[in-house]
Amino acid sequence: MLEVFQKANLVASTHTTVLLTGETGVGKSTLARHIHLSSGSRDKPFIAINCGAIPESLIESELFGHEKGAFTGAISRKTGRFEQAHGGTIFLDEVGTLSLSAQVKLLYFLQDRIFQRVGGTSDIHVAVRIIAATNADLRSLCSRDMFRQDLMYRLNVFPIEIPPLRDRVEDIPLIAGNILNKLKQSLPKKVEGISKEVLEAFENYSWPGNVRELENLLERALILESSSMLTPMSFPPQLFVHQPGCGNELININLPLSQVRKVHMEAIEKQYLQQLLIKNRGRIKDSARQAGIGERHLNKLMSKYGLDKKEFKSLQVT
Numbered sequence: 001m002l003e004v005f006q007k008a009n010l011v012a013s014t015h016t017t018v019l020l021t022g023e024t025g026v027g028k029s030t031l032a033r034h035i036h037l038s039s040g041s042r043d044k045p046f047i048a049i050n051c052g053a054i055p056e057s058l059i060e061s062e063l064f065g066h067e068k069g070a071f072t073g074a075i076s077r078k079t080g081r082f083e084q085a086h087g088g089t090i091f092l093d094e095v096g097t098l099s100l101s102a103q104v105k106l107l108y109f110l111q112d113r114i115f116q117r118v119g120g121t122s123d124i125h126v127a128v129r130i131i132a133a134t135n136a137d138l139r140s141l142c143s144r145d146m147f148r149q150d151l152m153y154r155l156n157v158f159p160i161e162i163p164p165l166r167d168r169v170e171d172i173p174l175i176a177g178n179i180l181n182k183l184k185q186s187l188p189k190k191v192e193g194i195s196k197e198v199l200e201a202f203e204n205y206s207w208p209g210n211v212r213e214l215e216n217l218l219e220r221a222l223i224l225e226s227s228s229m230l231t232p233m234s235f236p237p238q239l240f241v242h243q244p245g246c247g248n249e250l251i252n253i254n255l256p257l258s259q260v261r262k263v264h265m266e267a268i269e270k271q272y273l274q275q276l277l278i279k280n281r282g283r284i285k286d287s288a289r290q291a292g293i294g295e296r297h298l299n300k301l302m303s304k305y306g307l308d309k310k311e312f313k314s315l316q317v318t
Contacts (some may be wrong), residue, residue, distance in 0.1 A: 045088035063106070064117055097146060112125075112127070138152045179218050194229065
């Protein structure tokens with residue numbers, strides 16, 4: 001990652017086109033914004049476009065704008081994203097998803113930084129830096145005729161590959177700490193840090209969703225946590241399954257079996273209630289019915305484990 005940021009800082013002072021590669025969730029958009037904010041155009045616009053989220057029929061209008069009457073529904077002139085980004089940076093995320101026709105239009109723009117709005121006849125010149133990102137192998141797409149080779153070369157002027165989170169586990173405590181501090185600004189919880197057991201589980205997890213998955217888990221845990229530290233009970237149990245070394249630390253063999261059973265049954269009970277309340281967004285009646293207990297019994301259990309129904313009302317089930 002030191003090499004990644006070294007490259008990013010070197011290219012930031014130029015207007016060179018940058019291609020960011022890496023798995024989904026590794027932080028390509030964050031690095032793109034870092035390059036922009038480290039450049040001489042930091043006070044100019046930073047326009048981000050998710051190429052995969054725009055319908056093919058609208059991509060040209062979205063990127064380059066259109067004139068009034070250019071097509072059905074074009075009731076007024078619209079400026080495109082490239083025009084809006086003049087003087088600054090345009091970030092083309094998931095660029096590998098662009099259709100071949102959209103790739104042609106982008107290629108023509110990259111050659112001279114000149115375009116015409118849809119339905120227009122006047123050339124428009126913009127000074128803008130291009131940062132593209134993809135989690136796909138563009139060379140492989142080119143070999144299958146799914147991506148233009150000439151466009152790949154235009155984009156791949158200064159490539160930066162961001163490694164997945166599982167290959168930089170030593171960064172996880174720092175990343176998790178930074179994420180937690182940001183989350184606490186919008187979620188007023190008195191949580192001071194992350195427990196040792198959780199950090200060890202983080203280091204042994206494969207992180208298929210990378211930093212984005214870590215952020216989602218921390219946000220969920222911060223909402224659920226009732227103590228001053230993020231503990232295993234606020235995270236999905238599968239995070240701690242089959243983790244090397246975690247069994248001896250989670251189970252205290254110095255305690256009698258009856259006490260160990262009680263401790264772990266309570267942990268499971270709390271996780272069950274948390275998941276149930278998340279599903280029902282804090283609705284006591286629905287949660288009690290699904291648990292097969294009375295509302296009064298559920299309220300007593302929630303009080304026992306420090307669970308507040310208000311914390312679950314705004315949660316989205318995923």
